[in-house]
Amino acid sequence: xxxxxxxxxxxxxxxxxxxxxxxxxxxxxxxxxxxxxxxxxxxxxxxxxxxxxxxxxxxxxxxxxxxxxxxxxxxxxxxxxxxxxxxxxxxxxxxxxxxxxxxxxxxxxxxxxxxxxxxxxxxxxxxxxxxxxxxxxxxxxxxxxxxxxxxxxxxxxxxxxxxxxxxxxxxxxxxxxxxxxxxxxxxxxxxxxxxxxxxxxxxxxxxxxxxxxxxxxxxxxxxxxxxxxxxxxxxxxxxxxxxxxxxxxxxxxxxxxxxxxxxxxxxxxxxxxxxxxxxxxxxxxxxxxxxxxxxxxxxxxxxxxxxxxxxxxxxxxxxxxxxxxxxxxxxxxxxxxxxxxxxxxxxxxxxxxxxxxxxxxxxxxxxxxxxxxxxxxxxxxxxxxxxxxxxxxxxxxxxxxxxxxxxxxxxxxxxxxxxxxxxxxxxxxxxxxxxxxxxxxxxxx
Amino acid sequence: xxxxxxxxxxxxxxxxxxxxxxxxxxxxxxxxxxxxxxxxxxxxxxxxxxxxxxxxxxxxxxxxxxxxxxxxxxxxxxxxxxxxxxxxxxxxxxxxxxxxxxxxxxxxxxxxxxxxxxxxxxxxxxxxxxxxxxxxxxxxxxxxxxxxxxxxxxxxxxxxxxxxxxxxxxxxxxxxxxxxxxxxxxxxxxxxxxxxxxxxxxxxxxxxxxxxxxxxxxxxxxxxxxxxxxxxxxxxxxxxxxxxxxxxxxxxxxxxxxxxxxxxxxxxxxxxxxxxxxxxxxxxxxxxxxxxxxxxxxxxxxxxxxxxxxxxxxxxxxxxxxxxxxxxxxxxxxxxxxxxxxxxxxxxxxxxxxxxxxxxxxxxxxxxxxxxxxxxxxxxxxxxxxxxxxxxxxxxxxxxxxxxxxxxxxxxxxxxxxxxxxxxxxxxxxxxxxxxxxxxxxxxxxxxxxxxxxxxxxxxxxxxxxxxxxxxxxxxxxxxxxx
Numbered sequence: 030x031x032x033x034x035x036x037x038x039x040x041x042x043x044x045x046x047x048x049x050x051x052x053x054x055x056x057x058x059x060x061x062x063x064x065x066x067x068x069x070x071x072x073x074x075x076x077x078x079x080x081x082x083x084x085x086x087x088x089x090x091x092x093x094x095x096x097x098x099x100x101x102x103x104x105x106x107x108x109x110x111x112x113x114x115x116x117x118x119x120x121x122x123x124x125x126x127x128x129x130x131x132x133x134x135x136x137x138x139x140x141x142x143x144x145x146x147x148x149x150x151x152x153x154x155x156x157x158x159x160x161x162x163x164x165x166x167x168x169x170x171x172x173x174x175x176x177x178x179x180x181x182x183x184x185x186x187x188x189x190x191x192x193x194x195x196x197x198x199x200x201x202x203x204x205x206x207x208x209x210x211x212x213x214x215x216x217x218x219x220x221x222x223x224x225x226x227x228x229x230x231x232x233x234x235x236x237x238x239x240x241x242x243x244x245x246x247x248x249x250x251x252x253x254x255x256x257x258x259x260x261x262x263x264x265x266x267x268x269x270x271x272x273x274x275x276x277x278x279x280x281x282x283x284x285x286x287x288x289x290x291x292x293x294x295x296x297x298x299x300x301x302x303x304x305x306x307x308x309x310x311x312x313x314x315x316x317x318x319x320x321x322x323x324x325x326x327x328x329x330x331x332x333x334x335x336x337x338x339x340x341x342x343x344x345x346x347x348x349x350x351x352x353x354x355x356x357x358x359x360x361x362x363x364x365x366x367x368x369x370x371x372x373x374x375x376x377x378x379x380x381x382x383x384x385x386x387x388x389x390x391x392x393x394x395x396x397x398x399x400x401x402x403x404x405x406x407x408x409x410x411x412x413x414x415x416x417x418x419x420x421x422x423x424x425x426x427x428x429x430x431x432x433x434x435x436x437x438x439x440x441x442x443x444x445x446x447x448x449x450x451x452x453x454x455x456x457x458x459x460x461x462x463x464x465x466x467x468x469x470x471x472x473x474x
Numbered sequence: 475x476x477x478x479x480x481x482x483x484x485x486x487x488x489x490x491x492x493x494x495x496x497x498x499x500x501x502x503x504x505x506x507x508x509x510x511x512x513x514x515x516x517x518x519x520x521x522x523x524x525x526x527x528x529x530x531x532x533x534x535x536x537x538x539x540x541x542x543x544x545x546x547x548x549x550x551x552x553x554x555x556x557x558x559x560x561x562x563x564x565x566x567x568x569x570x571x572x573x574x575x576x577x578x579x580x581x582x583x584x585x586x587x588x589x590x591x592x593x594x595x596x597x598x599x600x601x602x603x604x605x606x607x608x609x610x611x612x613x614x615x616x617x618x619x620x621x622x623x624x625x626x627x628x629x630x631x632x633x634x635x636x637x638x639x640x641x642x643x644x645x646x647x648x649x650x651x652x653x654x655x656x657x658x659x660x661x662x663x664x665x666x667x668x669x670x671x672x673x674x675x676x677x678x679x680x681x682x683x684x685x686x687x688x689x690x691x692x693x694x695x696x697x698x699x700x701x702x703x704x705x706x707x708x709x710x711x712x713x714x715x716x717x718x719x720x721x722x723x724x725x726x727x728x729x730x731x732x733x734x735x736x737x738x739x740x741x742x743x744x745x746x747x748x749x750x751x752x753x754x755x756x757x758x759x760x761x762x763x764x765x766x767x768x769x770x771x772x773x774x775x776x777x778x779x780x781x782x783x784x785x786x787x788x789x790x791x792x793x794x795x796x797x798x799x800x801x802x803x804x805x806x807x808x809x810x811x812x813x814x815x816x817x818x819x820x821x822x823x824x825x826x827x828x829x830x831x832x833x834x835x836x837x838x839x840x841x842x843x844x845x846x847x848x849x850x851x852x853x854x855x856x857x858x859x860x861x862x863x864x865x866x867x868x869x870x871x872x873x874x875x876x877x878x879x880x881x882x883x884x885x886x887x888x889x890x891x892x893x894x895x896x897x898x899x900x901x902x903x904x905x906x907x908x909x910x911x912x913x914x915x916x917x918x919x920x921x922x923x924x925x926x927x928x929x930x931x932x933x934x935x936x937x938x939x940x941x942x943x944x945x946x947x948x949x950x951x952x953x954x955x956x957x
Contacts, residue, residue, distance in 0.1 A: 092546065373875070388889035391856060397884040402548075403899045406871035410899040414884055417892040 239273030289315025736771025755814025758786025769801030
């Protein structure tokens, strides 16, 4: 039995590209679903619905979605708020933990936060979602906004609200674990807010793990994370997605606002998900900011990954570095769309961007669109994009020393990926991901 | 840094030196565009029915695109009223001309001012020139010499009359009228252009050259160039453009099609110096051009070289379809924008054949309040095994109010492809200027040297006569401030 709201959502999504989101019944049912919401939040949700109705689901005609057909992935009957609560055993959760890593742990099951016995989920940095959103300064959605952001604001009813107070250092990494386990087509939307106070420092790890083994059903998650790095703060942000190659699709949006002298470092490792779109938008609102974005992907079967980044250099004396590296196997498709925007006042900007890809088969595809849009003259900006196959000479070198072809290829791929893996500062996380990658490379080759 | 500012000032304030209007009588069609105008153009040109049919088909298609004017480029301009343009203006032909003595003296003066004294060219440099004024070809030199080798080099209208089978076979085969908005418009209303055919195994002994000039007010120029290089042939083709200074914007929408067969090579160079508008951004040519070549046979090669210094707006993407195995595509470009000029230019390299290679070198220089964008596509099809591409797009910023942008699209569908793209944006390095100063060069000379050195990679690809002109064009403004 679908609730009225689910019916609306399905109405909306089933229409695909042509038919816009119709949520005529939204107002009638809002009270049932968002009982605890304040007037302000309801107003926000209404503005978001209106915006989404106008914007519609982006088609490939839209420049930003040129290489990703999201409408196709949405054509299913979705359940938004599962009535039956899945139960996770402690062992289930344990299987998703990073061996040896001591961390604060927050667990979300199918988009809803669930208690985890060992975790200190009531840690002082975590706020209540409903309460926070109601009082937050999220601005109403307008027709300029992004359709999926609007959809998220309209329906999201849980998320991680993290607040690191001024002048403090989070003692150990915060591990946000999003688990999906379902026997239905599930549409999950979380809205996270991460606020790093002045002179503060934190490390946050986000993991998306699918525990479903039933390939008939999909989970589509549309997440938005708003991040603010206050003056002189430092956020080390890791995201990884493993498993769910045929059962999960996700759109992850990260909106990062950096104030003066702050550092935001994001490392994204993508191995899972059938269709994944990462939107990272970083805005420099003060001088002296530093932004480091890196990404690593290894795609197999028919996986599709679209990494979209925008670095908006609004202020002078800021630096940004981007490095996205990937290996594409089987029928997979990779997309990299990185834009560096240097506004008129952003003098003395240094912006570097690099995207490197290896294609392993003739059915794999890579579409890259690195862009520079520069309105200031005293800047140093560059980007590079390469796509090719494994270095044949290096392969020959290894082979001539008696190394089997398979091993030689694996060695070269590992070396290629090392550039991003080496950026992971948490040893346990690095080992964990390296092991998964090695296993994967050995299986697929 | 005072000297440097002067130079930048000089760059921004350089005057357009081709801004004269020639006073010869011209034969104009009424303002506006409809089927009757197209029939009028066609009948004026004494065209066969099949060509009129193509025009009308293109016009019908264009009408369906009316609200789909391309808006994706990084350029801003007032909406063009296509009904406010004269689509046909020809210098009035009084009688058939046999020698230069019979040419309208006013026209000869125009050639002199353009710096392409036809006679001189003919005698000294041995360049065959086709001059197109207001989209009608007025003079082709060296025709007879070329004819002996079997080379056809004439105006497009002449080709329609004398070689209809060739025109019919190739026109629209690379850029069909359905290709885009401006290609459809051009296919409907084009009035003249150049036609060139190089027979099998012939190496064209001289540079072929076309000068385009818009003279009349309110006219649009719509020319078509069709160039066919048969198996094993070689041709180097040059194209130059100028226009008078006028306050209103004028439209130029050309189509260029190149076809290279097995082992053939086409080298196509352009120095585009349409009137860029004045310092306040008033007037200037809107340049919307579709240029594309196809490497049909194995080992064929098409090379585009362009120096874009003119036009208020440039919208131009000379492309190569690399269909034949082992074919080669090249694109070398310098785009210099000043004042309020806007350029959105680049290339498309479409790799279809095996072992195809392409090279893209783009150098953008922005000054004043201009915006300069590189937009390019490199697509490696599934069939294009062992394709190789190298792209380099550099931008140089000369003022704090200009913009330099890079929008490359890279689509790889074959694992054996090796594709590299790199782009940099920076201003003239203070350390480079300092280095030159240290060695006794003043700042003006240093900047001139650095800009020239920066463009050298492309300049050296131009045929010599053009390289000199292009270098002059680039450094004219810089020299102005020296001494």
